[in-house]
Amino acid sequence: MKAVDILNNHNLKRTSCREGIIEVVMISRQALSENEIREQLVGNYDRTTFYRSFKTLEEHKIIHKIVVDNQCVKYALDNTITHKGEHAHFYCNTCDSVQCMDKVPIQKYQLPDGYSDIETEVLIKGTCSNCKQENN
Amino acid sequence: MKAVDILNNHNLKRTSCREGIIEVVMISRQALSENEIREQLVGNYDRTTFYRSFKTLEEHKIIHKIVVDNQCVKYALDNTITHKGEHAHFYCNTCDSVQCMDKVPIQKYQLPDGYSDIETEVLIKGTCSNCKQENN
DNA sequence: CTGTGTGCAAACACTTTGCAGGTGT
DNA sequence: ACACCTGCAAAGTGTTTGCACACAG
Numbered sequence: 001m002k003a004v005d006i007l008n009n010h011n012l013k014r015t016s017c018r019e020g021i022i023e024v025v026m027i028s029r030q031a032l033s034e035n036e037i038r039e040q041l042v043g044n045y046d047r048t049t050f051y052r053s054f055k056t057l058e059e060h061k062i063i064h065k066i067v068v069d070n071q072c073v074k075y076a077l078d079n080t081i082t083h084k085g086e087h088a089h090f091y092c093n094t095c096d097s098v099q100c101m102d103k104v105p106i107q108k109y110q111l112p113d114g115y116s117d118i119e120t121e122v123l124i125k126g127t128c129s130n131c132k133q134e135n136n
Numbered sequence: 137m138k139a140v141d142i143l144n145n146h147n148l149k150r151t152s153c154r155e156g157i158i159e160v161v162m163i164s165r166q167a168l169s170e171n172e173i174r175e176q177l178v179g180n181y182d183r184t185t186f187y188r189s190f191k192t193l194e195e196h197k198i199i200h201k202i203v204v205d206n207q208c209v210k211y212a213l214d215n216t217i218t219h220k221g222e223h224a225h226f227y228c229n230t231c232d233s234v235q236c237m238d239k240v241p242i243q244k245y246q247l248p249d250g251y252s253d254i255e256t257e258v259l260i261k262g263t264c265s266n267c268k269q270e271n272n
Numbered sequence: 273c274t275g276t277g278t279g280c281a282a283a284c285a286c287t288t289t290g291c292a293g294g295t296g297t
Numbered sequence: 298a299c300a301c302c303t304g305c306a307a308a309g310t311g312t313t314t315g316c317a318c319a320c321a322g
Contacts, residue, residue, distance in 0.1 A: 013275095013276065013277070013320090013321055013322075014321070014322090015276095015277060015278085015320080015321075017277085017278080018277090045278080045279090046278070046279045046280070047279095047311090047312085048278080048279070048280080048312090048313080048314090049277075049278055049279070051311090051312065051313075052277075052278085052313095053277090056277095065206075067203070067205070067206040069203070070201075070203040070206060070209065071310095071311090073206065073311090088245055090247070090251065090253075093254065101245075101247070101248070103248060104245050104246065104247065104248075107243045107245070109224055109237075109240050109243070109258070109260055110240065111226070111237070111240065111260065111262075112237070112239060112240075112265065113265065114264070114265025114266075114268050114269070115226065115262060115263070115264055115265055115268070116262045116263045116268065117226075117260045117261065117262035118229065118261055118262040118263070119260075119261045119262070120258065120259070120260045120261070121257075121258070121259045121260075121261070122245070122256065122257070122258050123256070123257045124245055124247065124253045124255075124256045124257075125253070125254055125255045125256070125257070126247075126251060126252045126253040126254040126255070127251070127252050127254075128250070128251055129248065129249065129250025129251055130250075132250050132251070132252065133250070149295085149296055149297075149300090149301065149302070150296070150297090151295080151296075151301095151302060151303085153302085153303080154302095181303080181304090182303070182304050182305075183286090183287085184287090184288080184289090184303080184304070184305080185302080185303055185304070187286090187287065187288075188288095188302080188303085189302090192302095207286095209286095
């Protein structure tokens with residue numbers, strides 16, 4: 001699936017900014033921050049444009065946002081595109097990377113009577129395999 | 137355990153702001169935002185003072201911060217005070233409340249090789265028992 | 273051609289920092 | 298008395314909004 005097709009499928013206009021964001025995020029094995037995305041894009045875009053593009057892509061469930069500690073914001077391809085289901089996110093304290101743990105499904109939590117759950121977010125913090133190696 | 141004792145135990149000076157925050161948070165069954173805390177406090181305090189007080193109390197593990205969707209910030213008594221262990225947090229989409237699910241322990245997630253976890257945050261979003269009743 | 277996306281400037285909200293003066297111990 | 302807390306002003310940062318122009322369909 002190409003970025004252009006994704007945009008078409010969602011009836012979104014094909015603009016270089018949107019297309020670029022999707023491509024960059026699609027290739028990356030990690031969730032990326034606005035700046036990391038900017039670095040990998042060919043054109044140069046205003047911050048406002050990024051914000052609006054992220055918002056649009058998020059609303060159409062093309063990408064999803066992961067927030068760590070109220071300040072670090074990263075984006076990754078959404079489940080509806082990857083078809084990998086709901087998963088936990090991993091944040092590495094050492095290298096600040098965020099990874100979608102496709103193989104770590106969200107577990108079911110038993111809530112008290114009267115509570116109904118719609119969505120569960122799991123963020124695991126620790127050291128990723130890359131950073132662990134470097135410590136040895 | 138009174139608020140004053142908690143401050144003493146952590147070698148923190150007893151100021152009305154800190155004492156008030158702890159008392160309000162301790163009584164509440166829900167996590168509270170800065171404004172919700174302000175409303176229940178007797179004195180009036182500058183935002184800066186709040187920020188610094190929250191920071192201090194957080195660093196001493198007297199309260200902990202829960203962030204929903206990168207914008208909604210709430211505070212609750214920390215585990216080390218309540219002695220109730222790590223638990224999931226519940227966010228009600230209807231009334232915007234955040235509750236500590238003392239009875240919902242964090243489950244163990246099996247990470248890929250090389251990853252080590254230090255801390256796991258679980259935020260369950262849905263409808264709380266209060267809001268469910270009102271719909272009936 | 274028409275509606276939508278983009279860039280720029282300005283506004284806004286949250287948080288942090290510096291400093292002078294006040295308070296707890 | 299001294300260290301530290303507080304309030305105020307200002308700066309810093311992330312995000313949103315209004316508007317004119319550009320571009321996709």
